[in-house]
Amino acid sequence: MEIINRRQRMSSVARKIRREQDKSIGLVPTMGALHEGHLSLVKEARQMCDIVVVSVFVNPAQFGPKEDFSQYPRDLTKDTALLTDYNVDYIFAPSTEEMYPKGFSTYVNVEGLSDQLEGTSRPGHFKGVATVVTVLLNTVRPDFAFFGQKDAQQALIIKRLVRDLAFDTEIVVLPTVREESGLALSSRNAYLSNEEHEAAKVIPLSLVKAKEAYKAGERSAGKLADLVRKTVESEPRARLDYVNISNTESLEQLDKLDDQPVLITIAAFIGKTRLIDNILMNSGVKKKDSLVKV
Ligand code: AMP
Numbered sequence: 001m002e003i004i005n006r007r008q009r010m011s012s013v014a015r016k017i018r019r020e021q022d023k024s025i026g027l028v029p030t031m032g033a034l035h036e037g038h039l040s041l042v043k044e045a046r047q048m049c050d051i052v053v054v055s056v057f058v059n060p061a062q063f064g065p066k067e068d069f070s071q072y073p074r075d076l077t078k079d080t081a082l083l084t085d086y087n088v089d090y091i092f093a094p095s096t097e098e099m100y101p102k103g104f105s106t107y108v109n110v111e112g113l114s115d116q117l118e119g120t121s122r123p124g125h126f127k128g129v130a131t132v133v134t135v136l137l138n139t140v141r142p143d144f145a146f147f148g149q150k151d152a153q154q155a156l157i158i159k160r161l162v163r164d165l166a167f168d169t170e171i172v173v174l175p176t177v178r179e180e181s182g183l184a185l186s187s188r189n190a191y192l193s194n195e196e197h198e199a200a201k202v203i204p205l206s207l208v209k210a211k212e213a214y215k216a217g218e219r220s221a222g223k224l225a226d227l228v229r230k231t232v233e234s235e236p237r238a239r240l241d242y243v244n245i246s247n248t249e250s251l252e253q254l255d256k257l258d259d260q261p262v263l264i265t266i267a268a269f270i271g272k273t274r275l276i277d278n279i280l281m282n283s284g285v286k287k288k289d290s291l292v293k294v
Pocket residue numbers: 029030031032036037038040041146147148149150151174175176177178184185186187
């Protein structure tokens with residue numbers, strides 16, 4: 001395994017792999033502090049592709065001025081050890097200056113999809129995401145790039161970006177990996193105290209309750225949202241930021257549900273830590289989508 005810090009070196013290594021060795025490349029973009037959620041993407045990439053590149057870059061452009069960019073957990077030594085065990089071929093770990101050289105002034109904005117949910121709570125977040133993913137895709141030019149359903153809105157935005165700007169990369173979205181308690185794995189779970197970690201279980205619980213109510217025949221989006229809200233509010237350490245019940249592709253908010261696929265997304269603070277989660281209903285996708293546990 002090689003760790004690459006320079007964009008130019010990453011491009012030329014990838015070009016050689018494609019042209020001279022005629023091998024397929026899989027890219028797994030991450031911000032490091034790797035956990036089983038990230039590793040599920042790496043495993044799938046390892047199975048599907050000849051060469052696996054994992055990028056580790058805490059992208060300043062996707063953090064707001066009052067967000068946790070400086071505290072965000074970073075441990076490249078530990079990440080490298082993990083990725084060695086998973087037979088990754090290259091880690092691309094550029095510096096901020098390498099990704100955003102002096103004078104950088106071109107940003108990518110996926111309109112519409114970026115302006116709701118996380119985009120409302122975190123203005124500019126998806127512009128940062130879309131821009132960094134564009135640079136990564138252009139640097140590596142992978143055949144496949146792997147993303148988690150955990151960040152459902154991000155996955156939709158990236159699929160749209162790739163379609164609209166005609167990138168020659170197929171986007172693969174994989175199920176959310178969860179703890180036994182149901183809590184979705186996240187690098188930000190490291191911020192939680194033991195008590196907060198316990199309290200955070202209310203997030204997946206609220207989604208499961210909504211899904212159960214849906215299965216039992218509830219078709220009012222308002223009532224399902226109320227159920228999520230009440231469940232979260234039953235936990236004193238939790239504060240709901242938003243719950244949204246929408247079409248799985250357009251994110252268009254739904255009122256009355258019929259038998260179309262539905263996405264429930266939630267963001268909640270547990271103490272000072274903001275966590276997101278979501279559940280798909282009626283998607284026709286593998287059942288394990290909603291409850292994969294490590
Ligand atoms: P991040 O390092 O948080 O930017 O995440 C990198 C990638 O890992 C993104 O595509 C995430 O959606 C994905 N990811 C993060 N947490 C999970 C999880 N619990 N299950 C599956 N994928 C995840």
